[in-house]
Amino acid sequence: DAGVIQSPRHEVTEMGQEVTLRCKPISGHDYLFWYRQTMMRGLELLIYFNNNVPIDDSGMPEDRFSAKMPNASFSTLKIQPSEPRDSAVYFCASSLGSGGGGDTQYFGPGTRLTVL
Amino acid sequence: SQKIEQNSEALNIQEGKTATLTCNYTNYSPAYLQWYRQDPGRGPVFLLLIRENEKEKRKERLKVTFDTTLKQSLFHITASQPADSATYLCALEGYGNNRLAFGKGNQVVVIP
Secondary structure, eight states: OOOOEEEOSEEEEOTTOOEEEEEEOOTTOOEEEEEEEETTTEEEEEEEEETTEEEEOTTOOSTTEEEEEEETTEEEEEESSOOGGGOEEEEEEEEOOOSSSOOOOEEOOOEEEEEO | OOEEEEOOSOEEEETTSOEEEEEEEESOOOSEEEEEEEOTTSOOEEEEEEETTOSEEEETTEEEEEETTTTEEEEEESSOOGGGOEEEEEEEEOTTSOOEEEOOOEEEEEEO
16 A cells, blocks of 8 residues: 555745645545644644544644544644644554554555645 | 644754653643654655553664653663654644644764
């Protein structure tokens, strides 16, 4: 398997623009996670899905952020409108979901977002 | 509030020595604790998992201990090598929710 795939790898945009980040999880994985990483706050969980259904979005900073998972092989994280403070590295991760917990999460390479 | 604390200062260590990192947590009762490695410009990579009822886990040159009384995990890299230079993150998982809460990570620099 190719691992978790994210696109784009880098995104530079201007304040107020819409940004869409994309993720393809590992085939057969039931869980998909979106994280944001900054120096100040570290790696923060934004939202996660189980079998395409959002389970917990309490980490989504505000209504400007939204995430979807229309099928088992694709998810998007959208920021509209974007602001400079959204600049960060956004990671997608997936896990098998064995049911007993303790699953390894496999991370994508991340999308480095810069909002000017 | 829940906190996961790792040393923010980089650990500089001579090649061949043992590197020891600490992960402390408060207001948390994890069922599992995991350690990940992150290299610059890359996503974290899983290293080891330890369960709440386990005291110690080993994998090659890596050793993790877990003390639920002290609310602390120690991560050891024995016979460190320059290739071990990276940032190491601890992550806690509660019961039945499959979500991880990460510490900010601790950088290790192994000096040849």
